[in-house]
Amino acid sequence: MLGTMLHGPGDVRFEARPEPEILEPTDAIIQLSASCICGSDLWPYRGLNAVGEPMAMGHEYCGVVLEVGSAVKTVKPGQFVVGSFCLSDNTCPHCQYGFQSSCEQREFMSGAQAALARVPLADGTLVATAEMPPDDLIPSLLATSDVLGTGWYAADAARVRPGATVVVVGDGAVGLMGVLAAKQMGAERIIAMSRHKTRQALALEYGATDIISERGEAGVARIKELTRGVGADSVLECVGTGESMQQAISATRPGGMIGYVGVPHGVQLEGQSLFFSQTGMLGGPAPVRRFLPHLMDLVLQRKINPGKVFDLELPLADVAEGYRAMDERRAIKVLLRP
Numbered sequence: 094m095l096g097t098m099l100h101g102p103g104d105v106r107f108e109a110r111p112e113p114e115i116l117e118p119t120d121a122i123i124q125l126s127a128s129c130i131c132g133s134d135l136w137p138y139r140g141l142n143a144v145g146e147p148m149a150m151g152h153e154y155c156g157v158v159l160e161v162g163s164a165v166k167t168v169k170p171g172q173f174v175v176g177s178f179c180l181s182d183n184t185c186p187h188c189q190y191g192f193q194s195s196c197e198q199r200e201f202m203s204g205a206q207a208a209l210a211r212v213p214l215a216d217g218t219l220v221a222t223a224e225m226p227p228d229d230l231i232p233s234l235l236a237t238s239d240v241l242g243t244g245w246y247a248a249d250a251a252r253v254r255p256g257a258t259v260v261v262v263g264d265g266a267v268g269l270m271g272v273l274a275a276k277q278m279g280a281e282r283i284i285a286m287s288r289h290k291t292r293q294a295l296a297l298e299y300g301a302t303d304i305i306s307e308r309g310e311a312g313v314a315r316i317k318e319l320t321r322g323v324g325a326d327s328v329l330e331c332v333g334t335g336e337s338m339q340q341a342i343s344a345t346r347p348g349g350m351i352g353y354v355g356v357p358h359g360v361q362l363e364g365q366s367l368f369f370s371q372t373g374m375l376g377g378p379a380p381v382r383r384f385l386p387h388l389m390d391l392v393l394q395r396k397i398n399p400g401k402v403f404d405l406e407l408p409l410a411d412v413a414e415g416y417r418a419m420d421e422r423r424a425i426k427v428l429l430r431p
């Protein structure tokens with residue numbers, strides 16, 4: 094089998110790999126219908142996270158179950174499934190509270206930029222559809238696995254309510270999904286911060302009511318202007334830098350909530366400014382499994398079209414070009430077809 098390995102910064106290879114096998118009775122093997130490249134894959138690709146051993150890449154996935162271990166009860170061969178990038182048992186206390194991304198048995202998915210993949214903790218991780226979905230829904234179903242689930246969690250954690258004023262910091266794929274989620278949750282005003290034309294257009298299509306292209310203090314000043322000096326009820330932080338986090342805190346009204354899902358890199362928060370901001374914060378890796386059944390349902394009923402966030406589709410064999418396109422910001426998000 095051929096699969097995607099990252100050997101070092103900028104060095105992605107589609108190369109021979111051992112075929113995945115059932116290692117634990119709780120495993121499943123799936124045949125990927127599609128996979129994709131995540132913004133977080135770019136951290137090691139850019140050398141911002143160390144790469145020691147070559148890494149098997151890919152954690153967003155959907156496909157058909159080929160084989161299950163002896164303990165797997167909820168999915169069976171032949172079913173179409175989507176799973177979260179966080180593998181969870183869905184039974185431990187954290188899972189029961191809806192925080193499957195902190196599962197006591199948590200593992201992170203890897204190796205999904207390939208034709209076949211092993212999914213550990215299959216019962217707690219995978220959600221099957223009632224029937225085989227039509228091919229044109231595959232990109233949107235794939236999006237629920239991480240990018241939509243993460244944007245949704247940002248909106249949920251920021252407690253977006255009907256009628257709310259929402260700010261979305263970050264116009265990457267997750268930020269755009271945050272706009273979609275805020276719209277679905279009934280936000281009245283959705284202010285997207287974006288300076289790229291194609292991303293602004295998609296944000297408007299997904300439900301943004303205002304676009305702010307300024308950043309930093311100028312960006313915060315614009316938000317204050319648009320909210321009569323008050324700030325937003327809910328802010329979705331979808332970047333993970335010191336600047337974007339500060340922007341999120343400054344944009345939130347006292348008593349408002351920040352949902353932060355950009356993996357922090359070099360973020361330092363100052364205690365007193367946090368204290369006097371009187372904002373709530375909830376973030377971390379998204380518990381996508383909590384939202385999966387609902388999000389898959391919205392896709393299957395064609396109520397949302399998150400798959401539009403994929404603006405470049407490549408055969409899996411061209412995965413290295415996909416990484417280049419995302420790294421150089423020629424593509425928002427790359428879909429890979431085996």
Ligand SMILES: [Zn+2]
Nearest residue numbers: 185188196197
């Ligand atoms: Zn658990």
